[in-house]
Amino acid sequence: MARRTKIYEGNAKILYEGPEPGTIVQYFKDDTAVMGAGKQAVIEGKGVLNNRLSEFFMTGLNNIGVPTHFIKRLNMREQLVRQAEIIPLEIVVRNYAAGSFSKRLGIDEGMQLPRPIVEYHYKNNDLGDPLVTEEHIAAFGWAGQQDMEDILSLSLRVNDFMSGVMMAVGIRLLDFKIEVGRVYDGDFQRLIIADEISPDSCRLWDMETGQKLDKDVFRRDPGSLADAYTEVARRLGVMPKTSTPMMKPTLIN
Secondary structure (H helix, E strand, O other), rough: OOOOOEEEEEEEEEEEEOOOOOEEEEEEOEEEEEEOOOOOEEOOOHHHHHHHHHHHHHHHHHHOOOOOOOEEOOOEEEEEEEEEEEEEEEEEEEEEHHHHHHHOOOOOOEEEEEEEEEEEEEOOOHHOOOOOOOHHHHOOOOOOOOHHHHHHHHHHHHHHHHHHHHHHHHEEEEEEEEEEEEEOOOOOOEEEEEOOOOOEEEEEEEEOOOOOOOOOOHHHHHHHHHHHHHHHHHOOOOOOOOOOOOOOOOOOO
16 A cells, blocks of 8 residues: 555554544564663564564454454555554553563562552653553543543453463463553544554463563573564464464465
């Protein structure tokens, strides 16, 4: 499709004006970066994999009644999504201790938490997406009480779906990050899952070996990020199970 006006460019995606009012074309880049660490690279084929994996998860959520911005995939790197007013929060759902959570609380990585813990981070790269409380969110007007109740409900439903899908293919979902946006139908407002769901935004470990299959592969240099993402795609059926990891993935149409 013809390229349209660029709206925004981030580390992993570019957003373009969509073909119809209220739509956006989301383009997945190969660029990879670790916030605050000054670590950047181009991982060939990563954008293709994340496009297909995000399509897989968003379609699954839509099918079980969890509303998302996803409309359809356009090609190997682009998808058409519904435009939404993004709430300036990153919602993190944690099932196991890992990453910054382990460092903050002194808990060993991999320890299962008594229940899923939902955290909120103010979406601001310059500030390092700081952890905030519901008091901050209410005081600054980022979301109202009903919004917060809906965000919590959506987050836990996504967690149930994602945990089950991953467990079925031998992957432990330690945690994940989502973003939520507002859409309007006349005077009626509702919240939907936006942005993406991919190994860039999840922490995934092999259930038997503990092998990392997410962006921590790049953060900590334990192996090939392309191989890790390819393995996730293969287990989920997005790639043929008999294929070998490749820098230029061959995906199922």
